[in-house]
Amino acid sequence: MWRTWVPSLAIAAVAVLVVATGALDPASIAIAVVLFVLAWIGSPLLFPRHVDDATARLEAAGTNTPVVYWRPGCMFCMRLRASLFRRADRAIWVNIWRDPAAAARVREVNDGNETVPTVFLGERAHTNPDPEWMRAQLR
Structure with missing residues (x-):
């Protein structure tokens, strides 16, 4: 923590x-x-509440809700979060530094790297997605 x-x-x-x-x-x-x-x-205070990987997958399963894997201090994560404004609460946020299973999932789709933000929509991963695309997913 x-x-x-x-x-x-x-x-x-x-x-x-x-x-x-x-x-x-x-x-x-x-x-x-x-x-x-x-x-x-850059602190965890600005991001919506953290859930673990298993909970995030369950919550997103039937709702087509994006799951955003992030870590504190990541400028690209901060840019994505800031661009979403109040819509950020509609996504599920998983801090990879707090959940080893989440970090493993991110490494699995990014050639062994913990590249964040990585957004899962269903089973499809989007690494460092365009904020405009992300906003469209949260409408």
């Missing part, structure tokens, strides 16, 4: 360092604010 927070905590630590070494000038404060916002965006 702690591993999912490492990227955000590292960014927040850099923000604190910038403020501590920047003598509280406006540029240092602005940089720190941007870094804190990035830390929040």
